[in-house]
Amino acid sequence: MKLLTNHVIVQDAWEDVDPDELSYEELLALGEVVGTESRGLSTDTIAGLPSVNYKTGGDQHGSNDSCVICRVDYEDGESLTVLSCKHLYHPECINNWLKINKVCPVCSTEVSTPGSSM
């Protein structure tokens, strides 16, 4: 049946999704889907994430110098939240993301905090 086939295609599309190609709304929607398996972090844990002051000039880790969640470039001296994988995000953006999904939106590494026991 055609209807059944279409349904399967939609399901597969979510698995092939590239976070870089999604809008903020789509990321949140995806987070809600994934969130049924992987629950978000508590606000206390999110608040305990380390932050850095962003410096332009390229001596930071990684290659992301804009926020993949809101697509806005970081500004020199801006305070950003850094995840355990060294990816940087606006605190307000990553806070909302981590409440529904505890993995990095870029590399899917599960977020851990220095305060959590090994």
Ligand SMILES: [Zn+2]
């Ligand atoms: Zn942002």
Ligand SMILES: [Zn+2]
């Ligand atoms: Zn990452």
